[in-house]
Amino acid sequence: MDTCIRASGLVKRFGRTTALDGVDLEVPTGSIQGVLGPNGAGKTTMVRILATLARPDEGSVHVAGYDALRDPVAVRGLVGLTGQYASVDDELTGRENLELIGQLLGMPGRGWKARARELVERFDLSEAGDRPVKTYSGGMRRRIDLAASLVGRPQVLYLDEPTTGLDPRSRGDLWQIVRNLAEEGTTVLLTTQYLEEADELADRIAVIDHGRTVAEGTPSELKRRTGSQTLHVRPVDPTDIDRVMGFVTDLLGTSPVLASDGVSISVPTDEPILLSSLVRRLDQQAITTDELALRLPSLDDVFFSLTGRALPGDTDEEVSA
């Protein structure tokens, strides 16, 4: 498969801090690449370099065959960028923003007008299209911003934390838009702090931490990397939880972890017969369960095992898929 984005050995320093410490990345044409990492991992710096907004101190970047350092204009013509903060003019209306970009791109004839109309409709902004952007809600701002980066029909789209701060519904809408774009052949690179988001959208994920790539692969490859599965049990009667914990400890020799909901437990295991033994034991004691399953680890678990740290800010902010 063609490689669309190829970055190697990217280093970027800001004074004494090293934002990127030798990042490599290869993204096949037409795929969705997730870049996962906590705040300050270097994700935004990386996207800015890939979009020619910043120059790396070391390393090289090629996008669709063009050298981004030598041929930035060519790369800018192929790439669309949606940053963390809406890069649109608050005072102009949504439609005017899109028209302005179309004009700057030199769309022939009145092409920019038609293109703006098309995007306004496609992004469900027909009603709001003629209001100044400063009156928009968070979700609408993200949509107009994304539309703005699509005016020139980019082959490559960079999305820097596109759903940070969005409510679950707007997030779901945006995910669908990204999926559609990828289906239409656009190569998408998406940074996120949300494991669910990377899991949901990305064909491949690069996990970066402290300016380095700590892991790379498909979501399921990454999950397999932790080397074990996780057993989840939730008894119907919450008061049974202590007895269930006792059985599992007996069978495994290690004690399980009580989940934050207080009514279920989980424990990592490589023991293939654990499930059947546990089922027999629960049966004998007439304990029924709502949930009893062996699962691949979540990306949370993966991130933890790769970096020794939990992903911040992901516990209280549930993402509905």
Place this chain on the structure above:
Amino acid sequence: MSTPTLTPENVLPAPVKRRIGPLEGVGHGLTLAKRNLRYVLRTPTTLIDTVIQPVLFLVVFVFLLGGAISGSWQGYLQTLVPGLMVQITMYASIGTGMALNTDISKGIFDRFRSLPIARSAPLIGAVLGDVVRYAVALSVLLVLAFALGFRIQTDPLSTLFACVLVIVFGLTLCWFSVLIGMMVANPQAVPGVAMAVILPLTFGSNIFADPETMPRWLEIWAGINPVSHFVDTVRGLMIGGPVAGPLAWSLVAVAVCHAVLLPLALRAYLRRVR
């Protein structure tokens, strides 16, 4: 690569561009200048700066101080108006630095930079848009001045030339404003810094009072101050008097300021947008 729902046949993008020609760059600048003008129309404060300031200055100085300075406000009006044209333009130039700083501190600049347009386009846009702003401010001032009784004592062509000169002068100051705009952290800081330079240049000149009435040190400064020569030129062109001498002085001053300020402003700008 196909984008079925997005790509009507007639609006396919041009093939990949690798360089941006100077003409194209100016085109981008013009597009952004239009945007900046629309911005001025939508944000009341910038409109007030452009329209209300000339009115206030004229009214305050003519009616409040005109009699005291010159014996009668009618007489004062004649000498003040050409000077105010220069002063108003200087004040208006502050907006350029503020607008650029505002854009850079918001996301919109990243958008411009991510597009295949000339790096200088936002700068050209800001400056060209402001030329229009200066012209509006001058028009407001002149219309009111005529209503109050100001009369041109030369000819329309000289007056037009005077207006063009004032706008050229404004462009010089524009670069100064851009330089400040690139150096300070936020747009609100621009007027403070700019005023520290503009106030001595405007009040320490022959705009409001005859330098001969000033203390010796201030009179010397007002004599050196290029603004005074500029005002002399504009007065000569509009109400009569020597033109050639002050014009030569003014042009030299404008050329020197351009030679110094333009490269500095460009360098500061390119460093910020790099």
